[in-house]
Amino acid sequence: MIKKTSARIIAVKILLRLRQQKGSLASEFTLANELDEQEKRFAQELCYGLCRWYFLLEFQLSDLLEKPLKNKDQDIYLLLLLGLYQLQFMRVAPHAAINETVDAAVFFRKPWAKKLINGVLRSFQREHMSGDDNIVSANDINQKIPSADKISHPQWLQEAIVKAWPTQSKAIFAANNQHPPFTLRVNQQHASVSEYTQLLADDRSFQKTPYSDVGLTLEKAVEVNSLPDFAQGHSSVQDEAAQLAAPLLQLAPNQRVLDACCAPGGKTCHIGEMEPSLLALVGLDLEERRLARVKENLQRLNINADIICGDGTAPDTWWDGQLFDRILLDAPCSATGVIRRHPDIKLLRQAQDVSDVAALQLRLLNALWPLLADGGILLYATCSILPQENTQVIEQFIANHDNAQHDVIEAEWGITQPYGRQLLPQTKGHDGFYYARLIKSK
Numbered sequence: 191m192i193k194k195t196s197a198r199i200i201a202v203k204i205l206l207r208l209r210q211q212k213g214s215l216a217s218e219f220t221l222a223n224e225l226d227e228q229e230k231r232f233a234q235e236l237c238y239g240l241c242r243w244y245f246l247l248e249f250q251l252s253d254l255l256e257k258p259l260k261n262k263d264q265d266i267y268l269l270l271l272l273g274l275y276q277l278q279f280m281r282v283a284p285h286a287a288i289n290e291t292v293d294a295a296v297f298f299r300k301p302w303a304k305k306l307i308n309g310v311l312r313s314f315q316r317e318h319m320s321g322d323d324n325i326v327s328a329n330d331i332n333q334k335i336p337s338a339d340k341i342s343h344p345q346w347l348q349e350a351i352v353k354a355w356p357t358q359s360k361a362i363f364a365a366n367n368q369h370p371p372f373t374l375r376v377n378q379q380h381a382s383v384s385e386y387t388q389l390l391a392d393d394r395s396f397q398k399t400p401y402s403d404v405g406l407t408l409e410k411a412v413e414v415n416s417l418p419d420f421a422q423g424h425s426s427v428q429d430e431a432a433q434l435a436a437p438l439l440q441l442a443p444n445q446r447v448l449d450a451c452c453a454p455g456g457k458t459c460h461i462g463e464m465e466p467s468l469l470a471l472v473g474l475d476l477e478e479r480r481l482a483r484v485k486e487n488l489q490r491l492n493i494n495a496d497i498i499c500g501d502g503t504a505p506d507t508w509w510d511g512q513l514f515d516r517i518l519l520d521a522p523c524s525a526t527g528v529i530r531r532h533p534d535i536k537l538l539r540q541a542q543d544v545s546d547v548a549a550l551q552l553r554l555l556n557a558l559w560p561l562l563a564d565g566g567i568l569l570y571a572t573c574s575i576l577p578q579e580n581t582q583v584i585e586q587f588i589a590n591h592d593n594a595q596h597d598v599i600e601a602e603w604g605i606t607q608p609y610g611r612q613l614l615p616q617t618k619g620h621d622g623f624y625y626a627r628l629i630k631s632k
Contacts, residue, residue, distance in 0.1 A: 192540075193556035198294045199604040202268045204332075205238050208497040208537050209264060215241065240268075240275050240365055246342040247271045254310045266303040269294055273311045277319065287407070290460060294585070308491035317465035319450035333396065342367060345397065346541040347526065354577055358614055362575065363624075365615040366529040367552035373620075375428040375456075376404045377463050378492060384425050389418035401603040402433035417567055423491040428456045431573075431613050434461040435518060438625055445515040449569035450474045450502045450558055455484030471495040474502060474517060501548075503557045512565040521551045523572035523579050527615055527622020548579050555587045559594070564632040567597070572624045576612055577607070584609040597627040 191228045204218045212218070215237055232375045240247065251270055259267050259457050269291055276287035286339045288311045295303040303322055341348055342364045376386045384403060390396060394412065399405030407430070414427060441447070445468055449458045452473035462471055471494070475481050478499045488495055500508030502519070524544050529535050555570065572579055586610060588594045596609050603620075604611035610626025 194518045196274060197222075197229045197236065198269070198291060198621060199297050200225060200229075200233045201236040201240070201272060202294070202298070204233075205240060205268050206264060208241070208534055209268075214484055214520070214538065215532065217307065226348045231318045232604075235280065236272055236275065237483070238533055239279055241340050241537055243275060243279065243531075243535075244271070245344060247274045250274055250314070251310070254313055260286065263300070263303070265298045266295060266300055266307070269298075269303070269307055270310055274314060277311065277315060277479050279449070284319065287317070288312060288612075289608055310445050316428060342536075344536055344539075347354055347536070347539070349575055350541070350544070354575065361617070362523065362614055365617045366533075368530055368617055368623070370429070370528075370530045371618055372428070373405055373407045373433075373583050374417070374425045374459060375402070375433050376406060376425050377423055378404060379463055379466065380419070386418070387388035389424075397621070399430040399433070401601075403437075404431045404559065405430045405433050407618075421490065424459060426456065426459060426487070426491070427462070429528075429531075429621045431620040432456055433460065434573055434601075434603070434623070434625065435520070435569060436464045438627060439518060440567060441518045442471045442514065443567060446512060446563075447516040447518070448468040448472045448474065448514045448558075449518045449520070451476070451496075451520050451522060453477065453480035454485050455487040457518060458495060459487050461518070463491065466493075466505070470512075471480060473497045474508070476501055502554045505561055506558055509561060513566070514561055515563055515566045517562050517566070518571065519554055519556055519558060519567045519568060520571045521554055522577075523547055523574040524576060525573050527573040527575045527613070527624075530615065531583060532548050544576055544578055548583055550629070551579060551583050552586060558588075558591075559591065559630070564630055566630050568628045568630070570610070570624075570626045570628065573621060574624060575611075575612065575622040580605040580612065582624070584626045584628070593631045595629045595631050597629045599623070599627055 197530060200430055202224050204221055207213055207218045220398065222230045225233060225352045235383045248271065273287060273291040275280045277284060291311065292307045295301065295307055302415065355362060377382045383398060383406060386405065393531060395409040396406050398431055399407055417425055439461065441461065443465065447461055447468055447470065449461060452474040456471065460607045473495050474483055481497055481499055484497055498508050524539055524547060525532060525535050561566065570584060574580060589597060599611050603613060604613040610624060613620055613623040615622040
């Protein structure tokens with residue numbers, strides 16, 4: 191019991207940082223390093239689950255509180271949300287979820303809150319949970335909660351998605367609230383997909399991805415080191431949508447290839463796997479700390495690449511003047527296509543961020559275009575589902591560059607856009623992603 195209480199305290203600390211717009215779940219989760227592995231997994235589920243259902247839980251809590259808490263009591267507010275999350279979404283005994291959440295208030299030196307937390311959570315339990323099996327009555331909750339709150343997305347994002355994808359919005363919201371699938375990219379330098387499946391244990395049921403020729407989706411996530419020959423580079427964890435990038439580059443021997451904004455290196459490695467006879471493979475990223483992960487992946491897969499820490503909008507600070515035959519610009523974006531993997535996006539992103547990042551995307555395109563050789567291909571990619579960051583950026587870029595030709599992507603996947611193709615997140619399928627291919631005319 192004490193261990194789980196510790197995990198709850200760490201979860202509140204992490205979530206307080208997020209509410210203050212400081213860091214992300216991935217960066218702030220280092221606070222959980224003091225926990226043992228069981229506690230850490232518990233804290234991770236609390237943090238990710240609360241972010242995933244934050245707006246639903248917040249609506250429920252507003253109906254249970256007699257008056258709003260003061261701003262200085264955000265820690266107690268988060269404990270209440272965590273309690274509601276445990277009661278509805280976790281396999282935690284209700285008495286443990288309530289009692290240990292109550293006890294956690296003492297750590298924050300607010301013993302007065304114990305009575306409040308206990309009363310709110312037990313009130314929810316009485317009103318919404320069956321006495322026989324302690325399961326939330328979905329019908330009861332659905333009658334009380336407006337549809338917008340069941341979607342559990344911030345209002346600005348709900349409106350943006352409905353505007354962009356009116357007929358697909360419900361499916362998008364549903365996919366965003368699910369746990370992501372666990373998908374592998376099989377390294378063809380070692381084995382074919384069929385050969386690799388023979389190495390998988392019998393209890394690891396899987397299916398081949400429908401659009402990537404080198405993808406396998408496992409029914410359940412596993413520790414990567416338990417995968418066959420993972421340390422030897424036989425496979426990598428990568429979503430199917432991201433696996434489509436390397437084939438779209440139309441790689442060939444003796445090409446010079448730049449992967450801009452390359453961290454954490456999944457696409458860089460896939461490029462090296464697909465075409466081991468490149469003349470040069472360069473990975474560029476602005477953040478030095480993120481490049482460590484890129485180098486680790488390249489080393490595990492035995493792929494040679496030049497890794498540069500530099501700003502894509504300022505090539506004069508790092509470029510050696512040699513033109514590239516292929517450029518992959520996996521541009522910074524709102525990440526609205528991968529919310530299920532990073533549910534803290536719901537708390538961290540604001541409407542203005544979309545406009546800001548779209549301006550950055552255009553600056554990157556303008557800066558990197560001169561580095562592309564005549565006849566070369568630039569592949570623009572984002573993990574966003576918002577047209578403002580995707581087809582509208584490419585439209586504006588082409589309008590300002592006479593030597594930029596839109597190369598239509600013919601594919602079975604995604605939705606045709608005025609420029610490029612858009613993949614929307616699929617339940618048990620690929621993430622949301624966007625691709626547009628440009629050719630530099632002579």
